[in-house]
Amino acid sequence: MITFEETGLSPEVLKAINELGYVNPTPIQEKTIPELKDGTNDVVALAQTGTGKTAAFSLPIIERVDCNNKNVQVLVLCPTRELALQITKDIIAYSKYISDLYITAVYGGADISKQMRELKKGSQIVVGTPGRVNDLCKRGVLKLDKLNYLVLDEADEMLNMGFKEELDSIISNTPDTRQSLLFSATMPKEIESMANRYLSNPVQLKVGKQNAGATTVDHIFYMVHAKDRYLALKRIADINPDIYGIVFCRTRHETKEVAEKLMADGYNADALHGDLSQAQRDQVMHRFRSRHLQILVATDVAARGIDVNDLSHVINYNLPDDIEAYTHRSGRTGRAGKTGTSIAIVHTKESSKIREIERISGIKFKREMVPSGAEICTRQLFHLVDRVENVEINHEQIDSFLPQIIEKLSGFDREDLIKRFVSVEFNRFISYYEGSKDLNVYKKDIVQDRPGRRGNEKFGRLYINVGKAHGLTAQRLMGIVNENTDKKKVSFGKIEILRNFTFFEVDEGGQKMVISALKGVKFESEKLHVEPATAKPPKRNQRKKFDNNNNNNSRSDNRRRR
Template sequence: MKFEELGLNEQLLKAITELGFENCMPIQEKAIPLILNNSRDLIALAQTGTGKTAAYGLPILQLGDFSKRHVQTLIVCPTRELCVQIKNDIVDFARFMKNVKVCAVYGGANIVNQMNEIRDGAQIVVATPGRLLDIIKRKKIDLSKIDKVVLDEADEMLSMGFIDDIKDILLETPDTKNTYLFSATMPSEILYVTKEYMNNPMEVTAGVKNSGADNVEHFYYVVQAKDKYLALKRIVDFYPDIYSIVFCRTKTETQEVSDNLIKDGYSADSLHGDLSQSQRDYVMKKFRNRNIQILVATDVAARGIDVDDITHVINYGLPMELDVYTHRSGRTARAGKSGICISITNLKETGKVKQIERQIKKKVTQANIPNSNDICEKQLFFLIDRILNININEEDILKFIPNIMEKLKDVPKEELIKKIVSVEFNRFLDYYRDADKISLDVQFSKDDNEHNRDRFFINLGNKDGMNLVKLCKYIAKIGDIDDRDIRNFEMKDSFSFFSTDSKYTASLLEAFRDIELNGRRIILEKSEKPSGGRGGSRSGGRSSGGGRSGGGRGGYDRDQRSGGGRSGGYGDRDRDQRGGGGYSGGGNRSDGNSSFRRDRDDKNSSGNKRYGSDNRKPDSGGSSRGGSPDRSSSGGSRPPRKRY
């Protein structure tokens, strides 16, 4: 539907046309006629970025009497950024109207200047709850003649703890006013406000209540907690033209991730509560102007950010509240565009994925972290596309062309193309040459398990210096199978269970027939699949000193947390790989001398490491012992990243 069909006056239509708008968004199509033609309250449910400001701002401007110099409309919103943005939008809409004064009232700015603007006749006041209550208590604003109140992003104000402030503000306004409540979700506290403080409200919904935006794709990646930063880097490298917000839970984590990205050559900055207002404004200006590609932010600091072209939202760990996920994902796919929401999770968080799917009424797909080939191919063709589509400045480059042509005249075309591409591409090729897999395959229940898979027992666990990634790579190396076919790991101190396609069963048992590690025989046996979908028990295969039940919950043991310190500092090598033997034969533990720590020391002194009876050794991943480190896993400085 076009704006001309909504009943707006000529001044507003002229402003809308000049601003470049033609067709209205669904929430605008539904809300504008209701506000214009009814004197009832309104509840409007719509995701962030769907055009809510115009949905209430345009009819408020049309219905206002701007010959009078008192506050007529009060718009309450959660953050300073949103407050300023709403004010600017309404000023833009009113560009062809006379005598319209809009005032923004928020913390962190001079309160005296704000009170003077109100005194000088502002008819529309846009305010954050805390600063508005301060001005009310000082008796510097008269709300007795208010005829309209807008509560924008009401659920955000609830989550920020402003619900009592909202109630206090509403009590200061006349009972005869109209209240328009806009929210992405409808939690119980907001529902209470609608029943207590609104009168027979109309309700409109753009999309499904409490659901995610239709044009957002949702993915999640499961990695060990210590590999989250490595996973983030790979995701960013896989999307060369990414323009993203990375959400973190704490201010400390936000600053740390941002610092690491900047150190590794990425175009990034941070936004969190420890920044001053001038610093926040500076960071947001850079982000809006696309001088940075990645904004690392806390939820509170990012509230009110309205940037239309964000391509990706990345959750650096799942949020505690489901509604927060909905709000985060709503930062992308705005104004009818598509977007991607990515969550980097660990094993403990995977149970939340099903809850999120029920909340947003969409599938959240598990994906593998991009591997080195994926990233290098994506970067290569991104470079080629840039070369093909770049604008040539004929006038400035013309004077250099003769000398360039002379210098390159003896270079064959094919070789020249290879050299041009290699200038940029070699950085990624070198960087990811020996990169390890860091994704973990996870399934939720026995109902999700694939058919034709067998479960195995192996007498290697945490106390052997193993983690999930290392054990997966070790089994794949010895068994000569693709590590992506190894799933459903459950690690204990001295043994582990895993599953793989049954077509590998015979060859896997044969491959491990006479394997030793640190002088200890490695036992791999087919186990019975437990009825509960977890654990397992040894049966069949080779026997070595009696059976041992696998039982228990399995999963991720508390003492399994390997590595430590800041992400990216050690790659996928544990900072402290403790020994202590493992499970051998009838349950006897070998002494600490069989640990990986001694083996690593021996490697350093002798330069030769025995790995199994046939001297094979696994891919050592992020920190090859005695060799050059893998930069992609070590978290070391990434090659300088050019800004485009």
């Protein structure tokens, strides 16, 4: 293992990173820094979340910036404002001893006029999200004709978020002589196509097995009925009194709902999602980073750019549809040489997802039983005893009150006093978990529901007003139905997902229940509407026209949100 001194970085950069505690480069840094420091080739770098990609590209690049030239020489594009702010903060720290180097972050959800003023003053490095960068380019404020370096960070996520058009527009404003760097955790066909389109004969740097999970993370799953998912989450939090982690949900609606429930139940939690203003996001993240929050409930997109090295847990309230998303999530714990735990709360119809993650990523899950009330009470009791044993006593303040306290409690013996002090903190757990039920699902309870007709079952066809454009998949559709119905045995038949709407079959006896259960439920901010489908779907040309109209509206809405 080499040290940063052996990479050949400048004394100014070495001094800054030494103050940050950097000693040895991570594998992706060890490969990337020499390539960028002395080379001119385009680069595709593949590495998982949390492996130090920001330092890998920024440390060598900041040395090559001409600080006497106020033109934009480096553009870093990333999917979210949180990540843009984090990258900017890191680059500022790395360039602490480089004079006259200016970095500006530009992103949606913030005052564009302030960002425009910063750019007009002159910045050699701009870090931004595609929507805002494209907007500033079109206004003529952000000029990229002198650009030397283009960095596409979290490229796979930018494509997943639908930024292809913005990327095309931005890159068309850059010179062909630029050096382009593409960083991604995964290499699907879309990223290969992106590399072929934007890069010229790139060198590929790869660290670790693609889609592999971090070796410092333990992977655990609990199996419960869908309706017991929140109760299981509470028990996970209670069995881990010192938990400091992120709970991942699929949608903004679910994120808000889970966070509100946790806060109402007395947990130190808050939510991070796309509906928050930048000021609200900053406030939540400040509280989380300073550990005033123990639990942050977030969507995948909102959590991009969260850079916290000492998370104890990542909890998948719902498993994501993509394997890559699971490795992204789990990679947020077990960082910086520490160990962590990634937990999945799985309902009865998701066991196949666990097997798929294991097969593709090489991760091995361990199934554990949701802790009982008695186990939680025992853990909490001894956690309290440990706190009492290790608490720092402020003698100067306490001693003055001690005579009155002793007099007040003189009627109790030692054992009675211990019981009373413990009960002050502990009674709520005993009361809550008294007679609590077993949340675990056992083999005999699992019903193997698979799409398609079985035996003599009859199915009814339903219409729902969301489709591929909203991120709907067969698994997510079944999950929505399962989570919003009390019935455990909703049988699905054929599922036909179109661009803006979907047809799906459920057993005839469950049709009315499904329609009623999904009424008013939101999916990705879209209020769901379910009704019996007509005998035939719209004709092909009518469907295409309908899809195009809705697609145009969807794009317009997306741009407004950015």
